[in-house]
Amino acid sequence: QKEVEQNSGPLSVPEGAIASLNCTYSDRGSQSFFWYRQYSGKSPELIMSIYSNGDKEDGRFTAQLNKASQYVSLLIRDSQPSDSATYLCAVNSGGFKTIFGAGTRLFVKA
Amino acid sequence: NAGVTQTPKFQVLKTGQSMTLQCAQDMNHNSMYWYRQDPGMGLRLIYYSASEGTTDKGEVPNGYNVSRLNKREFSLRLESAAPSQTSVYFCASRDLRVSNQPQHFGDGTRLSIL
Numbered sequence: 001q002k003e004v005e006q007n008s009g010p011l012s013v014p015e016g017a018i019a020s021l022n023c024t025y026s027d028r029g030s031q032s033f034f035w036y037r038q039y040s041g042k043s044p045e046l047i048m049s050i051y052s053n054g055d056k057e058d059g060r061f062t063a064q065l066n067k068a069s070q071y072v073s074l075l076i077r078d079s080q081p082s083d084s085a086t087y088l089c090a091v092n093s094g095g096f097k098t099i100f101g102a103g104t105r106l107f108v109k110a
Numbered sequence: 111n112a113g114v115t116q117t118p119k120f121q122v123l124k125t126g127q128s129m130t131l132q133c134a135q136d137m138n139h140n141s142m143y144w145y146r147q148d149p150g151m152g153l154r155l156i157y158y159s160a161s162e163g164t165t166d167k168g169e170v171p172n173g174y175n176v177s178r179l180n181k182r183e184f185s186l187r188l189e190s191a192a193p194s195q196t197s198v199y200f201c202a203s204r205d206l207r208v209s210n211q212p213q214h215f216g217d218g219t220r221l222s223i224l
Contacts, residue, residue, distance in 0.1 A: 032210035043200055043215040044153075051210050088152070090213070096141050096160040096206065097168075098213050102152035 002027045004091050006101035014109050019076040021104050023089030026070070033065055035074045036088040038103065044088055048074060079108045112136050114216035116201050122222045123191045131186040131219050133201030141204045142184035143213065144168075144176060146197040153200065159184055160206070191223045 003026040013019045021035075032051050036044035050056045050063040050072070062075040072091075076083055089101040117132045135142065140161045145153040145168075155168030159178040173195060175187045184203075188195060198220050202213040 032212075034212045043218050046212050046214070049210070049212055092210060092212075096158060096166075096204075097155065098204070100153045 002091075002093055002099050004089055004099045004101040006087075006089050006104045008102060009105040010107050011104055012107045012109060013079050015079060015081060017079050017108075019079045019083065019106055019108070021074045021076075021087050021089075021106065023072045023074075023101055024070055025072070025089075025091045025099070027091070027093040027099075028067075028070065030067075030070075030091045030093045032092040033063070033072045034090040034092075034098075035061075035063060035072075036090060036100075038086045038088060040085070076106075079106075081108050081110045084108050114201055114203055114214055116199075116216035116219050118219060119217065120220045122224065123188075124224055125192060127191050127223075129188045129191060129221070131188075131199055131201075131221075132183070133185065133216060134183045135201075135203040135214075136182065137203060137205065137214065138181070139203035139205045139214075140181065141206050142178065143202040143204070144174075144184070144186045145200045145202065146170065146195075147200060147218075148197050156186065156199075193223050195221065196223045197221060 035048040038044045048063040060077045064073045086103040088103045114135045143158040144156040157176040162181045201216045204213045205211045
């Protein structure tokens with residue numbers, strides 16, 4: 001059974017701090033990795049994609065991938081209250097399906 | 111730029127009633143998916159369609175049927191609704207013609223069964 005594991009949280013950080021969200025996956029053949037943000041009552045929104053080892057930066061967001069350790073992370077710099085949401089890690093392992101983690105709830109305190 | 115459109119957005123049913131949730135995408139994607147998400151829970155795959163004319167069960171298919179009407183449309187039907195099917199239902203699509211593509215989600219249908 002292919003799995004994606006995330007700490008459910010909640011993760012609470014003060015405004016302006018760095019929020020670090022982590023994800024591990026079980027299938028070593030996984031090829032592409034995504035982070036989605038889901039506000040309460042809304043649908044998941046894609047915020048980052050990463051395909052190769054290392055870091056990928058987009059504004060205040062940095063995705064990090066380590067395939068040897070089967071580990072993906074999302075860093076949010078200068079966290080804002082508007083970043084408060086649930087963050088879903090998702091993995092394409094080949095085939096048709098995407099495996100989603102259960103999500104980490106993030107609270108950014110003003 | 112509509113993306114993935116789901117109708118209706120909200121629905122209340124009585125136990126035993128039937129209902130079809132509609133989903134359409136305008137991105138020319140070949141694969142489409144139905145998920146349910148219960149409060150505080152992750153996404154659970156109900157059914158998916160890898161291409162027009164094919165459908166397959168996900169992890170929680172019992173009580174549901176699907177139809178891939180054409181490349182754009184993928185509907186989910188509850189034949190005899192039960193309170194346990196109260197949930198938020200999301201439709202998603204993905205372009206399998208290009209490797210490493212993400213899924214794109216609709217806004218969801220909030221379904222309550224009394």
